[in-house]
Amino acid sequence: MEKSYDPAASEPAILQRWLASDSYLRHPGKGDCTITIPPPNVTGILHAGHALDDAIQDAIVRQARMRGRSTRWIFGTDHAGIATQTRVDKKLKEEGVSRLELGREKFIEACWDWTREYGGIIQEQIKRMGCSVDLEHERFTMDADYAQAVRRVFVDWYRDGLIYRGRRIVNWCPSCKTAISDDEAEYHAEAGHLWLLRYPLAEPVEGVDHIVVATTRPETMLGDTGIAVSPKDPAKAAFVGATVVLPIVGRKIPIFADYHVDPGFGTGYVKVTPAHDPNDYAMGEAHGLESINIFDERARVVEGYGEFSGLDRDEARERIVAWFSEHGLLERVEDHEHSVMHCYRCDSSLEPWLSEQWFVAVDRLRGPATEAVTSGAVTFHPKRWEQTYLTWMAGVKDWCISRQLWWGHRIPVFYCEDCGWTDALIEDVEICPVCGGRHVHQDENVLDTWFSSQLWTFATQGWPQTPEALEGHHPTTALVTARDIIALWVARMIMSSLYFLGEVPFHDVVIYPTILAADGSRMSKSKGNGVDPMDLIERYGADAMRFNLLSLCTGNQDVRFDAEFDPKTGDFVRSARTEQARAFVTKIWNASRFLLLNMDGYTPGPPVADTAADAWILSRLAKTAAAVTDGIAGYAFGDTARTIHGFVWNEVCDWYIEVTKTRLKDVSSRAQTQRNLIFVLDVSLRLLHPLMPFVTEAIWGSMPASWLDFSRDGQSHERAEQLMDAAWPEPEALSAYIDERSERAFELARSVVAAVRSTRARYRLSPRAALGVRVRTQVPAVAETLREQADFICGIAAVRDLEVSSADGFHKPTGSVTVVEPDFDVHVIVGDLVDLEAERLRLAREIERARADLAGVERTLSNQGFISKAAPEIVSRKRNRARELTETIQGLVDQAHELD
Template sequence: MTEEMPKVYDPSENEPKILQKWLDGGYYKRRAGVGDCTVTIPPPNVTGKLHMGHATDDSIQDAIIRMARMRGKSTRWVLGTDHAGIATQTKVDKKLKSEGISRLEIGRDKFIDACWDWTHEYGGIIVEQIKRMGCSVDFDNERFTMDADYAEAVRRVFCDWYHNGLIYRGKRIVNWCPNCTTAISDDEAEYHDEHGHLWHLRYPLTEPVNGQDYIVVATTRPETMLGDTGVAVSPKDPEKAAFVGKTVKLPIVDREIPIFSDYHVDANFGSGFVKVTPAHDPNDYAMGQAHNLPQINIFDEHAVVVKGYGEFSGMNRDECREAVVAWFEEHGLLDHVEDLDHSVMHCYRCDAALEPWLSEQWFVAVDKLKGPALDAVNSGKVTFHPARWTQTYTTWMENLKDWCISRQLWWGHRIPVFYCDDCGWEDALLEDTDVCPKCGGHHVHQDENVLDTWFSSQLWTFATQGWPQKPEQLEGHHPTTALVTARDIIALWVARMIMSSLYFLDEVPFKDVVIYPTILAKDGSRMSKSKGNGVDPMDLIGMYGADAMRFNLLTLCTTNQDVKFDANIDKKTKQLIDSPRTDQAKSFVTKIWNASRFLLMNMEGYTPGEPVAETAADAWMFSRLAKAVKMVTEGIENYTFGDMARGVQTFFWNEVCDWYVEVTKARLKDDSTRLQAQRNLMFVLDTSLRLMHPLMPFVTEAIWDTMPASVLDEKDGVLERAEALMIAAWPEPAKYEKFIDEDAERSFELLRSVVSAARSTRARYRLSPKEQLVALARMGVEDQQRFSTMTDLAASLGNLELTVAGEDAVKPAASIGVVDGGVEVFIVLEGKVDLAAERARMEKEIASATKELTAAERTLANEGFVAKAAPEVVQKKRDRAAELKETITALQSQLADFE
């Protein structure tokens, strides 16, 4: 033992020390090995901070990397950040405005300099937070999407696709943010349910139809009627057939527009007549294309009505809406108004309502790219975990439209297309130029737009590893092992990475896609700073330690993708009060420390040696250990972290600590059995620490530093103890298979059942552990044979006068029965418990609980209470009702024992 362990484990003191040990040792860097495990971190925004999604994602990735490293593989976890075009430009713009500086006044170059200053000042925050989590990424080789070599890769991709006809410029409808003044991807738009109206407006017919002088169109956006160029009806609506081919006079602008039928129209929506504004609605744009309608853009980039519309020109969208409705009402053309709740697209950055807007943008033609990307998943080259996300991917790919990649920003990868003002030449170039190669003119300028952030990040797995400058660096490390990410960027990022990697490398970018759960607030809503319900992972680390936070998050990684995080937050200060589940995880960390400390305090005279199953408890423990090795290994390999993490806790706490260590204590006091008991305990502890290290790296490493060498460190007959647990050998399942012994497990489980029955009965009836109880264990013939060698030990551990009998044995008088693990154990309570008093006590408790349950159910049945009370109050009442039902059932079961 190198040093004595402190009595109390303090994460705040120990974790920084262990972290420094890892960094000083250079253990995070790639080492030569057999096989490869390369993982690229989904690059967080350069100016971002760690949130619960990051913490979950990084905990999973670190577990994958740490196990692979211990298995002797060549490992590399690529760290990097994304320049986050819109987010960073918005922050810098806001900062400059606070200083009285206008972006437009200082110009593009100085503004980009300001962006670089911002990233240098704030860009390292999240990296330091990831480091504090204990994530074993290669911090010495950090990447950034605006690095010169990465920018070269982005430019190469654009130019190749441009010259191969996969990138084009066109005028099409895009989602436009009038606040950020840039296009937004369809997949980045956030939909908010809003209360609105459905206005029914009268459009006069140029000539009557069936005695009607006008038609009524229904719209949620009357302001866009200024740009109407048609009215559509459904071909499935026979009542409207007579109107097809006729025209109406568009009010206000006095424009004659046609009525036509189109399958886009829902005959049951509104009046059945739909106004068509091709420049301000995607469906209308499609109908306009099909019916050759003019495209009239009535808004500028700020969603302000352009010149030419009289009193409406210069109004913003909201002002124009009110004015148009007022005009229709004033002229007797407002038929009626209905209330309508509908979904409205908003900018994911500034929350402004997006405007479908016709503008000239750059697009990627995806038809040639999406087929191979679909095949890659359908063939199994890329596998989603959980598997159900495969359908999300395939559905999106099958319906994929051309991708708008241009953004009207200054911060980002500028589109490398150059134009000659003299002769009209245009081309995409790998190098900048100020001379036209066609006419020799010097009036050459570069496209003002930058590329969508997702365009650059789609190259992440290979542009971070040397491509295209040094493609040999990819050999053996690409495809990467796994991509761990959130479900909401399956379309934004995952699909595009697969498309680009297949195109440029002719291979998939990763073999597995692991979708981690969405971490929600305690009430089930999305975590948000504005709502004050977000949890800062650094607060959790400060309160409970990184190990506890990581372990708790891993237990939440089930196939259910929405997980409520158990945390209480002060409503006024918005500060974390506590997190009961994380506190429980900290208790497990403390248990690991205390159990290890106890064992290491009893290692006097210890020398390394092979584990030998001298007792039934040894054989049981070794078999359980072998299965734990298999469970953890396969859990990380198959990405079933929730089940695996909970299984680890059950194994170490309940089986190793509560049973094996307790049973083996007596052998530590006997000189004749002490050394082998020490070796067996050290074997179990050492293996357990190695298994738990990828999940809780700090506490396991801290314990490792105090441990003596074990047989697990032996190589070719020589003890070669690793410098750190994180580079010690992984317990391979194949080497532990020899320990699996089903009979030994069953024998010891019988003992556990009998002793547990005695202990639970003592606790229930408040009987002293020192008072011996009479017990009868009823079991089958085979179990009786297995248990024959365990009877004395069970009697000793349970302080029992124990009899073992067959399944037809008669239940003793005045006894209560406990069924556990296929064994019936009857504990005689005569003379130990006042049975009549106990019966009366339980009947009273049942009556009290039943009365409270009736009242709770009556309250919950009150629709007024459920509708008006705060959700947390209603949920608390429901939880209490469920708790009372369980209490009543348990008491009735106990009462039945007395009959």
Template sequence: MAENTPAAGAADMPKTYDPATAEPQLIDEWIDAGCYQRSKGVGDCTVVIPPPNVTGVLHMGHAMDDSIQDTIIRYNRMRGRSTRWIVGTDHAGIATQTKVDKKLKSEGISRLEIGREKFIDACWDWRREYGGTIIKQIRRMGCSVDFSDERFTMDPEYAKAVRKVFCDWYHDGLIYRGKRIVNWCPSCTTAISDDEAEYKDEKGHLWHLRYPLTEPVNGQDYIVVATTRPETMLGDTGVAVSPSDPEKAAFVGKTVMLPIVNREIPIFSDYHVDKDFGSGFVKVTPAHDPNDYAMGQAHDLPQINIFDEHAVVVDGYDEFSGMNRDECRKAVVDWFDEHGLLDHVDELDHSVMHCYRCDSALEPWLSEQWFVAVDKLKGPALDVVTSGKIKFHPARWTDTYTTWMENLKDWCISRQLWWGHRIPVFYCEDCGWEDACMDDVHECPHCHGHHVHQDENVLDTWFSSQLWTFATQGWPDHPEQMEGHHPTKALVTARDIIALWVARMIMSSLYFTKEIPFQDVVIYATILAKDGSRMSKSKGNGVNPMDLIAKYGADAMRYNMLTLITNNQDVKFDANIDRKTKELIDSPRTEQARGFVTKIWNASRFVLMNMDGYTPGPAKAATPEDAWMLSRLAKMVAASTERLEAYELGDYARDLQSFFWGEVCDWYIELCKGRLLDGEGAERLQVQRNLVYVLDASLRMLHPVMPFVTESVWDAMPASELDANGQGGYDEHVGRFLMMAAWPEPDAFAPFVNDEAESTFDIARRLVADVRSARARYKLSPKTELAVVVSAGADAVAKLTSQAEFVKSVGRVSELAVAEGAEKPAASVTLVEPDFEAFVVMGDLVDFAAEGKKLEKDLAKAEKELAGVERTLANEGFLAKATPEVIASKRDRAAELTATVERLRAQLADLA
């Protein structure tokens, strides 16, 4: 805050606030002053940013996540707590390798030609050239991250931590190598975890194929199997039926001769089979389906892998060898048809797994991979959540976590890539020695041979990112750096990585640090497109947060993000995107948020431009409106503090706007104008002190979510009583910045709480608002004075009587009569409040008969349009053919018309 001089910088406040100029300038000032670096205090608030991909750019999920985190950090910094906010990026194995591959191909180079070492060099070059984009964008958002302490999952210190975790788990028997079914991407040529696979509904077929029996059963020469993947029948090693299907019991124990390959395979029963699916006979291909793999294990079936790593049929299958999956499918179906073994084909919509990176259909593929055995890890990780040591916000996500953890299977951690943390297992080709080692091995420690090589695979990206809370803070070499900062305070993340990341962080942290990684897990809303669909580049419906910042400013974007937070996790973002250019047209809600920014600036500027003669001093309730305002301020300080402590960020943001715009600006500042502009001496000085006090505390509360405009106003503020009393204060070593000022503590404001003053003033305020709304409804001049009669109970009568002069003056009421059981005068309109009825006398100012006819006409028009819209929405044909945007628009219009009809009916009833 500025020195104790009246409105030190108010004269320099521009008439219009320009975020495009102010925001970048403030970022530089904050960073140059060291405001972003870790702070000391009582209690700790350390937060780690979920590391975005080094290939990434800011998207709406990041914008939501980072807005929440910065609000938490700024609030805790102002509370005087030790704060540390760690930023960094993930090496993103598949994504980065794909990008570098494409870059090399565009230059006519293949990674296979240049080899692993040079390809990894190219990945590092790419990271240095393009990897900092998202960090720059996070900075532009105003995130108060310590950018001088940026981390990367491939940094040497971090790589050492990853290697130690692998080696320790390997030697403790928690990491093993085995041949199992994995989700394989034929395009990326690597395994993909179950949690990373994306399911897509596709139109397909269910082929019914005849498999000849080796001997007839009940007069049948063949059975009919139903499959969605006829190409994999080349690898069938059995046929299964359901034990609950008595019609198939006679076939169990018999065999069929598999067509094309002439392989005799058994028929058996297994509970994996749904007797109502297809024909009830299910072909079993243990090397190409997870359920089939389980049945193969249980019934000791051979595992035959018919595809190579590119999902091309391997040698040994005659004309089918060398075909890709699609070619083989067509060829197999044609062969069955030509040989009279294609029974029939049904249409079938089914869900198919796709690679989350390249969108190729995944292939369940039997291959040798590395796994983490989770049985010893998941119990402790489950206990710390069920016991409440780690809390989810909202709490319902606890069930998602516990359900997944209870059903957790061993985790495939190997990926067939070059970019990433290479698995530190070494093999001796001479004597067969194998071990996981912290240092590279060039000579076998057993036989001293030199034919030693390292495992070719790299680790799953989630394996390295699971260490993020402690490997970024000095572990394992400098655990002292973690003291006071681990466990971290809060992890803010999306619900779709609760299993991928959150759970694994808990397991690894408990194992290696003996501590939970964080105390709270804050799950934020999923940001959907305007029509309710997922945002994506391919659809062209994604919103670029940087476009929002360029158009509306970072404060407006951040504030809008927080107001979207509710207990409903999916929220629609109301941006309009040009379908051709995919550029932002507008975002009405962000426009409204910018309006709030403007309101803060204009209201503050008005107050600060009228501070001549001001000197700091205590705020006092000199008038009823002062008492009401100071009590409301005290309650808002308490509510905001409570909301932020509980991570109720949406309520915090919405309540603050309602308070500052609706109560501080529209009422209190307006009511203070007379004393501020025309008052003299002690009266004017006191209202100045009250206004500065209210504005000061309001700016502090608003700062965590709207740091730029609040800081800009603060720069022009005179010292308030908060500072004079040492309640507000600021870090004198840093300087004048609001972000370093103290949070308004509820206890310091508690003496101002005055429920009686609030109640008395509020009833008068509501009556004035009702009189104003009556003028607006009937298009009367705001200066028109009206007589008002109020019927109320004894308590309300007493309060309104005591505020009669205020109501008459502010509400432009010529006569005010307040009594219990007062009757409605002629030619008046009724306004109903919970504790009183007000009758506003219109007399000859309104032609009630003409007004009634006009309202009836408007009502008939609205009812007719509403009926038409409702008929359209009830039409199944319309709902089937119309786009989601059109349907949503119709529903919004129906809601608007319903409200209009209700309002018009109420007005007609009042006139009657």
């Protein structure tokens, strides 16, 4: 092994060896672990969420592979209809060509060219992370066989009455010029206004000649076809049945009562524009109102409205408000914050728009999909996301699946212009099967991207062409994904899989936390607070990045990533947590190197608990193996990362290796000590491998065989060439090493040693200075155990003598420092080595100084003027300083108590 580990040099070399082998492919095994990667956009790049998602999946797959299961991690990408078309449109415009000039066929060719040129970026990034995904059988949602699966689903649902065409309100993006589903719309709170407009009555009612409506969108008034009031509002009852003359247009529209109206909103009179608001559309249907589209696909006012025709929404709003003001019909304007829908792709404000679209009727699909979760056939991790799924399923509306794009799966519905025949077909037709006419054309729209990706778990595995390929590999093991697509994707996958296969698509849904910037805001390139996983890998290595991300999986909904950026350049500077993960990688490497340098004459053999330390570490090893095994299998990655980190760093490196150094020099104990150390190291590397694959694989290449490589009768098995192919240390095979009494005994002894060492460190005493120690305890079993461990404690802690006494008649030794433990007190006799009185005075001064500093910081934080005016980062630093001073004071007080 090299003296130091360089991930930049080591990781690419290891990756090439993995790729050259066939370990990423599926092999026969006992049990199955099949996972489909949530397909990223074909032109996408890896972000922090992707990196965490992929690290989780790789940990699951690597552990299952080592446990001898048949594993396959299916990689693929999504054609990303809107995103890809937008990018290709932009590229063509830069070249001076428009999509319409190019034509549909050539534009689609341009999209294919784009995906071929830019589509491999994310694959290379996932590969560099060390993800053991099957790259040889990459799938794409526009592959020919996948496209056939999509058509099969559409046709079957169409013929079963689940897909229909209708004129309905949809969320329309005037920029992308396509419909967007409700679940794709993003809501942004925006500061706006409430305009109160006067609408004249055709005939006065009780001496009143007009009503006042309140609206946040005066530009849509051109399409008003009714005025609604609440039936619970008695003050408006006399006006129900009256008629209003719509200003500007002159259209006579009725006033009616409807329970959709909140009598407390605005004036209680609500303008109803059925073509431009979902609630208004529902009221219009119920009351037989006309639906009038006043906008075209670009959200410009259509012809027929005089000076307002051709204006976009913002221009129309300004001009209409001005018209009302000029004609004395503008009552007043109030400030009003409201929620506005935006396109999830281009961030344009969406327009509720009445248009002809294709829909999936969900009533027959949602029942079985709901039961799949309530019955436990599909389990969410963390469980709280189950309610998010069920709530959405209870209120789900019919799914708008048509998109006004060219790139994507074209809707397979054909029309005959001669006889009016219409049908959905698996294969294209040019001649009408009814009349023989040749004027047949296909629907111009394409399918929503989520329609095709809902088939991901089974269409990627051969359905419907070779359904037998699914046997034993479907349902898949787990879907690892983000919470924001539980409705968009997870629910729809369950619905489609139950319909076509009669089974759920996966057993588990693992929702990973959303990674936020350090200040709690969303990561974004435009904000300059997004961290590129490739930058983290370049600086710290893939293992460190993966381990840090996995340690963030604590069950929380959101987690903060501690990326720091240069305030002048905006460049990424550092991540303290990832640096800590890199330090762990270095610790593993250095400890392994030390052990392997001391393996001269090593011969394999079973581990034996010759000493209390051996029994302790073997018991801790067995428990850690059980915790890590269950942690990965139960998707508790944060707990798993902390468990293995604590065991390897604190117990193996800081304690066990240290206490065995003298035994390695003793000829009589060297051979067995070597076997124990190699066994512990080997098991530890295997447990670490799913989380940190590179450094563990690098060390494995220098490892001799351990007892894990032998059968129970002592016969050698062929040692795996790669750690990723080695056997997992199953908890059952290690359970015999669990020894609670030995663990307790060693932990007690370790506490005494730690107390002596902390005293030496605090008072800067030489490690060779022999100290006397007195232990006081009221627990007989503790006293007995510590007496049994006296030789070990004295030897490792440089203690000249150790006495263990009961509390009765015990007097604190002169010149001693006290460390309090749960079941006993440790009195370390420092004698003349430390001036205890001077130390008391020093601590008192430091406590007084720290309390004065804390009081100053707290005065600043209690100043509301400071809190309101200071930059958030300055306030945050002050609060952190207050916490640091509080902890410092407590530590100093504890030290002072030790001297009492």
